[in-house]
Amino acid sequence: MRTADRFEGLALLGEATVGPLSLSLPAVMESGPAEPPRPGLTLTSLPSPSGVRRLRIADGGAELVVDLPVLAPEIAGAGTGVHRASEGVFLVHAPVRNEALAELRSAAPKLIVLGNARALWTEGEPLVAAVRAIRTALGAGPVLWAPRVGLPHRIPFLTYLGVDLLDTTEGELAASRGEYLDLTLARVDASAAGMERACSCEGCRAGGPPADLAAHARTLYRRSAAETRVALREGRLRDLVEARLASEPTLSELLRYADRGLGPLLEERAPVTGARSHDYVLLESHRRPEMVRFRARLLERYRPPPSKSVLLIVPCSKTKPYRRSRSHRRFAQALDGLEGLARVHVVSLSSPIGVVPRELEDVPPARHYDIPVTGDWAESERRTVGDGIDHLLRLGQYKAVVAHLDPEEYAFVRDRLSVSLPVDWTVGDSATTARPALDALRTAISKALDTVPRMTSGPLAVVLEELREAASFQFGREAADRLFAAPVRLAGRPWFQRITDGRSDLATVREERGLFHLTVLGAHRLGDRLPRVEVDPAVRLEGDLFVPGVRSADPTIRAGDEVGLYREGRLAAIGEAALPGRLMGELGRGLAVNVRKRDHGETDTHLTEQGSRSTRGPVVEG
Numbered sequence: 001m002r003t004a005d006r007f008e009g010l011a012l013l014g015e016a017t018v019g020p021l022s023l024s025l026p027a028v029m030e031s032g033p034a035e036p037p038r039p040g041l042t043l044t045s046l047p048s049p050s051g052v053r054r055l056r057i058a059d060g061g062a063e064l065v066v067d068l069p070v071l072a073p074e075i076a077g078a079g080t081g082v083h084r085a086s087e088g089v090f091l092v093h094a095p096v097r098n099e100a101l102a103e104l105r106s107a108a109p110k111l112i113v114l115g116n117a118r119a120l121w122t123e124g125e126p127l128v129a130a131v132r133a134i135r136t137a138l139g140a141g142p143v144l145w146a147p148r149v150g151l152p153h154r155i156p157f158l159t160y161l162g163v164d165l166l167d168t169t170e171g172e173l174a175a176s177r178g179e180y181l182d183l184t185l186a187r188v189d190a191s192a193a194g195m196e197r198a199c200s201c202e203g204c205r206a207g208g209p210p211a212d213l214a215a216h217a218r219t220l221y222r223r224s225a226a227e228t229r230v231a232l233r234e235g236r237l238r239d240l241v242e243a244r245l246a247s248e249p250t251l252s253e254l255l256r257y258a259d260r261g262l263g264p265l266l267e268e269r270a271p272v273t274g275a276r277s278h279d280y281v282l283l284e285s286h287r288r289p290e291m292v293r294f295r296a297r298l299l300e301r302y303r304p305p306p307s308k309s310v311l312l313i314v315p316c317s318k319t320k321p322y323r324r325s326r327s328h329r330r331f332a333q334a335l336d337g338l339e340g341l342a343r344v345h346v347v348s349l350s351s352p353i354g355v356v357p358r359e360l361e362d363v364p365p366a367r368h369y370d371i372p373v374t375g376d377w378a379e380s381e382r383r384t385v386g387d388g389i390d391h392l393l394r395l396g397q398y399k400a401v402v403a404h405l406d407p408e409e410y411a412f413v414r415d416r417l418s419v420s421l422p423v424d425w426t427v428g429d430s431a432t433t434a435r436p437a438l439d440a441l442r443t444a445i446s447k448a449l450d451t452v453p454r455m456t457s458g459p460l461a462v463v464l465e466e467l468r469e470a471a472s473f474q475f476g477r478e479a480a481d482r483l484f485a486a487p488v489r490l491a492g493r494p495w496f497q498r499i500t501d502g503r504s505d506l507a508t509v510r511e512e513r514g515l516f517h518l519t520v521l522g523a524h525r526l527g528d529r530l531p532r533v534e535v536d537p538a539v540r541l542e543g544d545l546f547v548p549g550v551r552s553a554d555p556t557i558r559a560g561d562e563v564g565l566y567r568e569g570r571l572a573a574i575g576e577a578a579l580p581g582r583l584m585g586e587l588g589r590g591l592a593v594n595v596r597k598r599d600h601g602e603t604d605t606h607l608t609e610q611g612s613r614s615t616r617g618p619v620v621e622g
């Protein structure tokens with residue numbers, strides 16, 4: 001039985017049962033002799049019959065003894081790679097053949113011991129491949145132990161990779177060689193650390209100098225494990241992983257392999273919602289799954305609204321959403337009063353997110369990121385921005401482009417704009433918010449708008465187009481087409497929009513969240529494009545849906561997604577996924593879906609705390 005209070009990367013913070021052991025994971029086992037007995041989670045080597053390593057994992061009163069077959073090199077390199085150790089415990093030597101993994105899956109393993117983890121670590125990419133193979137075949141259920149690879153500074157990364165259990169063996173060995181371990185620099189000179197009283201742990205206080213290096217190492221393991229769990233609780237494990245990268249080149253290599261090789265698995269675990277801002281400090285941060293997904297969805301799901309005839313490209317701002325920033329408000333003021341402004345498509349260029357059309361400024365993580373700004377763009381950042389611009393120009397109905405950008409800093413954009421359209425650069429030597437630049441901006445936009453035909457529909461029709469694109473970004477194009485099929489009307493305020501069919505709400509979107517909530521009526525419109533959770537018919541849907549009540553869940557579901565709860569093929573309720581779809585099937589308990597609205601066979605009229613007031617606010621025919 002596996003639970004997850006928090007998840008990030010492939011890490012799960014929660015409980016797991018392995019035989020008589022109840023483990024709180026992720027965890028580090030303290031290796032050491034059998035006597036005297038030690039508190040906490042410990043790992044002890046016991047006298048073993050030949051051909052076997054007998055290990056005892058103990059936690060308080062409970063203990064699990066596992067007999068790991070000792071593999072001769074010629075055996076370890078051949079065969080299936082899977083060896084049964086004890087009840088529910090399997091020794092795996094990567095690479096493992098797929099058939100062997102399929103067989104292993106049917107044995108319902110509780111604990112997987114990655115026997116050659118230490119060798120895989122030195123090889124690099126094969127470690128990531130092994131984790132991918134194991135988690136793809138076996139899911140999140142089994143506890144994964146990577147023996148003898150954990151050093152204190154590696155714990156955050158190994159946890160992010162989905163390794164649940166580590167041990168202190170390597171650190172104890174390092175200490176016996178006279179090494180003084182350090183969380184940031186991996187190891188430092190022991191006498192220097194002693195001289196500076198760098199650590200106040202028991203081992204350093206009692207012994208030093210020379211310190212009790214083994215006791216110091218054990219302290220660092222505990223500190224790093226605690227740090228890792230804190231970060232996981234806070235949703236900042238990736239931040240911690242990146243903060244530790246400089247301690248050892250292998251970490252950077254492995255994170256690169258992980259982002260590439262585990263990309264889909266990492267994306268699956270990344271929620272589509274965002275509640276707090278994250279810092280994207282290093283180039284490695286740019287590869288975080290939520291950023292990769294935003295950039296991919298822009299290219300795959302988004303098209304510029306057809307009424308947008310003038311593309312206005314502007315730099316991003318530190319303030320999010322950009323439109324609230326001082327600079328963007330000044331751009332807006334400069335254009336104030338021009339006729340046909342609804343035809344202007346404001347698109348911000350940023351890193352690491354790429355291009356952000358105004359109507360997507362609230363979509364996570366567009367509202368939730370901070371970066372160091374230097375004006376120097378890395379090659380990968382230029383490419384991201386360039387690909388976004390290409391996409392807009394290819395699918396947009398633009399007649400003119402205005403680039404309100406520093407011509408030197410954004411010189412790399414110039415090539416991308418060498419299209420048949422007229423392109424006006426409106427910033428000279430001065431800042432983008434200086435008077436001459438703002439005047440030039442007004443002149444350029446005014447001139448561009450003169451060349452495009454007047455709109456036949458009102459500006460709210462354009463808002464509807466924009467919302468439809470935001471819905472496409474969230475649900476996919478086909479789903480958005482269905483949701484916005486006539487009859488559809490718009491009611492509400494800019495910060496809280498309601499999509500209705502003229503009588504009842506279909507969906508609402510609040511700017512702080514940036515994602516649509518569907519009503520049951522709206523969910524019906526999406527039909528088979530709505531991600532499904534099949535509910536056990538025996539479960540009464542009176543509150544939220546918990547994991548045991550899930551019969552099956554769409555693997556495309558991400559935490560934060562709108563999902564339909566189906567009972568015996570019929571849409572019974574809708575809600576917001578608390579877990580990715582696959583985890584709903586792989587965990588033993590916990591919240592699966594926050595249920596928002598049950599289908600009582602009547603229209604939804606009280607969706608929001610204010611209630612639904614279809615007579616208020618601007619309304620437009622779709």
Ligand SMILES: [Zn+2]
Pocket residue numbers: 199200201202203204205215216217219
């Ligand atoms: Zn110490």
